[in-house]
Amino acid sequence: MAERLRADLVLEYPFTRTTGPVIGAFLTGLREGIILGIRRPDGTVLCPPTEYDPETSAPLTELVEVGPGGELVSWTWVDPPRSQSPWDQPHGLGMIRLDGADTPMVHGLLVDSANELSVGMRVTARWRSEREGHIADLEGFVPEGASQ
Amino acid sequence: MSADPSVPPAALSGEVCLPEKLADVEPVRSVRTPIRLEYDFIPGAASSGYLNAFADRKILGQRSPVDGAVFVPPRGVDPRHGAATPDYVELPDTGHVGGFCVTNLPIPGRDDLELPYVSAWIHLDGADIGFLGLVAGIDTSEVRMGMRVQAVWKPDDQLGRTAENILYWAPTGEPDIPVTAAGTNAWHAKQAVESGDQG
Numbered sequence: 199m200a201e202r203l204r205a206d207l208v209l210e211y212p213f214t215r216t217t218g219p220v221i222g223a224f225l226t227g228l229r230e231g232i233i234l235g236i237r238r239p240d241g242t243v244l245c246p247p248t249e250y251d252p253e254t255s256a257p258l259t260e261l262v263e264v265g266p267g268g269e270l271v272s273w274t275w276v277d278p279p280r281s282q283s284p285w286d287q288p289h290g291l292g293m294i295r296l297d298g299a300d301t302p303m304v305h306g307l308l309v310d311s312a313n314e315l316s317v318g319m320r321v322t323a324r325w326r327s328e329r330e331g332h333i334a335d336l337e338g339f340v341p342e343g344a345s346q
Numbered sequence: 347m348s349a350d351p352s353v354p355p356a357a358l359s360g361e362v363c364l365p366e367k368l369a370d371v372e373p374v375r376s377v378r379t380p381i382r383l384e385y386d387f388i389p390g391a392a393s394s395g396y397l398n399a400f401a402d403r404k405i406l407g408q409r410s411p412v413d414g415a416v417f418v419p420p421r422g423v424d425p426r427h428g429a430a431t432p433d434y435v436e437l438p439d440t441g442h443v444g445g446f447c448v449t450n451l452p453i454p455g456r457d458d459l460e461l462p463y464v465s466a467w468i469h470l471d472g473a474d475i476g477f478l479g480l481v482a483g484i485d486t487s488e489v490r491m492g493m494r495v496q497a498v499w500k501p502d503d504q505l506g507r508t509a510e511n512i513l514y515w516a517p518t519g520e521p522d523i524p525v526t527a528a529g530t531n532a533w534h535a536k537q538a539v540e541s542g543d544q545g
Contacts, residue, residue, distance in 0.1 A: 203394055203507060207385035212454050216376050219362045225374040232367060259362045282382060331374035 220249045223261050229331040233265040233323065235299045245299035265296035266323035267342055272302075275312040284334050290315050294339055306338035314341065392422035395434060397507045403499055405437045407473050415474040415533065419509075439497035440518065441470035444529025448486045462486050467529060468495065468515055474533045483516035492528035494520040 217225060220236060224247050227234040235245030237260040245264050250257060270292050277288035290307030292315070307315060308324060320342035329335035389397060392408060396419045399406045408420035408431035415424065416435050424431050446466035453459075464486050467476030481489055483498070495515040505511050522528075527535040 203389050203397055205387045207387040208382065209385070210382040210455060211380065213379045213381065214376050215379050217374060219373075221377075222374045223362055223364055223368065225377055226368055226371060227365075229374060230368060230371055232365070234365070261362055261364050263365050263367070281384075332377060 218249055220247050220258065220261070223247070225331040225333075225335075227261075227263070228333065228335040229329045231325055231329065231335075232263050233296060233336075234261045235264040235296070235301075236261050242300040243298055244301050245296055246303050262298065264298035268294045268296035268299070268302075268321060268339075270307070270315065270317060270319045270321050270339075271295050272317060273307060273315050275315070285338070289338065292321070292339065294321060305333075305336060308338040308340050309344075390422060392420040392431075396420050397509070399434075399436075400509060400511045401505050401507045403439075403502075403505060403511070405439060405470065405497075407435045407437050407470075409433050409435050416472060417475055418470060418473045418477050435472065437470045437472050439470075439499075439512075441468050441473070441495060441515075442523045442528055443467070443481060443489065443491055443493045443495060443515075444469040444476040444532070445491060446481060446489050448489070464489050466515065469529060469532055474536075476529060479512060480514040481516075482514040488517075490522065491525050492522040494518045494522065 224234050233245065234247060235243040236247030236258045237243050238251055238258060239254075239256065243262060243264060244252075244258075247261060248258065271294065273290045273292040275288070275290055276283070276285075279285050279287070279289065285306050285308075290309060290312065291304060292307045293302035294305055295302040307321065309315060321339040322342045324337045324340050326335055326337050396406050405418065406420060407416045407418035408422070409416050410424040410427065410429060410431055411433075412424055412427045412429050415426075416437070417424070417431065418437060420431065420434065422431060423429065444467040446464050448462050448464050449459075450462045452461060459480075464481040466479060466481045466489070468479040469476040479497075481493075481495060494517065496518050497512045498514050498516050499505070500511050500513055523532075525531070
């Protein structure tokens with residue numbers, strides 16, 4: 199019986215995607231240090247924004263600033279992060295409903311321990327100093343009142 | 347009022363209404379979204395037999411118990427019938443180009459491929475499907491469907507249990523296979539002969 203064969207196999211694609219006007223605006227906002235949602239005909243605000251209304255398919259065009267503070271709707275703890283995670287330390291992943299938005303968005307929760315997280319707590323955005331128009335321009339969210 | 351969900355939404359004109367703060371900044375139009383998947387690849391029985399044979403400069407296929415079709419690389423099963431294919435068939439390192447593509451642009455991660463290069467479906471003599479290989483030793487403009495080729499192997503002392511033992515496929519200079527019997531047409535042409543359609 200021959201010895202078992204094994205090989206490393208890496209599948210990698212360096213995609214660049216065009217964004218369209220709405221996601222492009224969202225990313226432009228991140229680069230400029232603000233978070234945008236988009237208003238539906240009934241007045242509610244989706245964040246992150248979508249190009250089309252999820253119920254009626256009508257085009258959505260009115261981008262509005264939301265956050266940077268918000269409410270933690272739900273969360274989980276990640277320890278250890280996987281090798282390609284944007285974060286290299288244990289962290290939370292949360293659904294965050296930003297002030298002015300009616301839907302939550304997913305992002306990292308930058309705290310030292312799961313003991314610091316609870317549903318309903320107030321969190322706020324922490325920005326990277328160098329930003330390029332990417333979701334990672336937002337380093338993550340921290341408890342409101344924590345040092346930035 | 348809900349729109350008819352079967353009707354695709356109208357394309358956005360690009361006219362969106364932005365907050366004042368973003369009125370005069372350059373908009374983002376593209377975003378990097380690289381993906382990377384890392385596998386620990388462990389071949390199964392059929393693939394292991396195929397790879398081990400390469401160390402002895404042998405190319406193995408497997409024969410379908412249903413109609414005798416020979417598959418290379420062997421996968422342990424005839425995918426058309428769901429039938430196991432336990433019997434290996436040793437194949438020669440000669441065949442023809444069933445189809446090909448001339449690539450003139452570099453692809454990330456393959457700096458080892460000198461441009462332009464030709465990737466081709468190589469249909470081995472005795473096999474009924476093609477497998478991928480590089481064609482070289484000929485000007486790219488001369489490559490054609492039906493062209494006879496033979497494997498160019500690494501030196502014996504560099505052989506491993508890998509299909510990389512075959513450096514590329516070079517033309518033999520023999521007469522071409524007719525296009526009507528080359529590549530994926532080969533199986534159909536063979537079936538027609540066996541059923542007497544051409545008799």
